[in-house]
Amino acid sequence: MKVTILQFPGTNCEYDTQYAFEKLGAKTEILWHKSQSVPSDTDLLVVAGGFSYGDYLRSGAIAKFSPVMKAVAKYANSGGKVLGICNGFQVLTEAGLLPGALKRNESLHFISKHHHLKVIDNDNIFLEELSNGDVVNIPIAHHDGNYYIDQDGLKELYENNQVLLKYCDEDGDIKNPNGSIDAIAGICNRERNVFGLMPHPERAMEKILGSDDGLKMLQGFLKA
């Protein structure tokens, strides 16, 4: 199992992501954004979190034109598995690989804390190790995490079981930290090979640091 992790200028979660996947037993490689191709032995491509290009203009807006993104689109469109975490999710929506967009948090504040998430749909390689209705405790750290999609798009997401995770409280009741439509925290594309979420499972790998629920979330990829 080989995980390739994208690095743009301003990415800052690539080493946490590397630590997380190596802890799960994967081989990893960090790929600089100037690369024109995705390594051929890649089983999973992760667009890591951070502030690519300083979030200038909009989060992810400049990163989508990085040389590597053409290769990422090709990789995704040929069925390769792609996971975007936080800024990575923003990059994937800007690049059109995932539907919708991420707006400024409704409170206008940067939010950094642990938050519970509810598994809405586990019929995909990302969440198949979890059950629908399971609650996990995962850190969030974002300013632009307010997921938006128009009503037609939202209907389509539900019809195709693309809504994967929602924000909730510890009992699993919906609780919305950032104004996301229907409290959506994570989605996938229609083909179920491109995933995006604002929370950081790679920061929840050790009980001593608050939670190791990220292990359960990421290990689905290792089995695939």
Next chain:
Amino acid sequence: MMKVIVNVFLKAGVLDSQGKAVHHALESLHFNNVSDVRIGKQIVLNLDESDETKAMADVTKMCEELLANTVIEDYNIELVK
């Protein structure tokens, strides 16, 4: 040489939290005649171009590809001579 001003705003119907917060602040300053506040961004371009039609077409393309995210934002373009 032509100066072009691009204004980008969240679409009507997409909640503008900043506009709402500023609206509340204005009300708390007793400016009670403000019915709505929208906050956007202004991008000023200097183009080496004399053909207005070409400039408009180019800047429209820039907006669609980069300057605005048309999932959530609208834009307008003003050519300044």
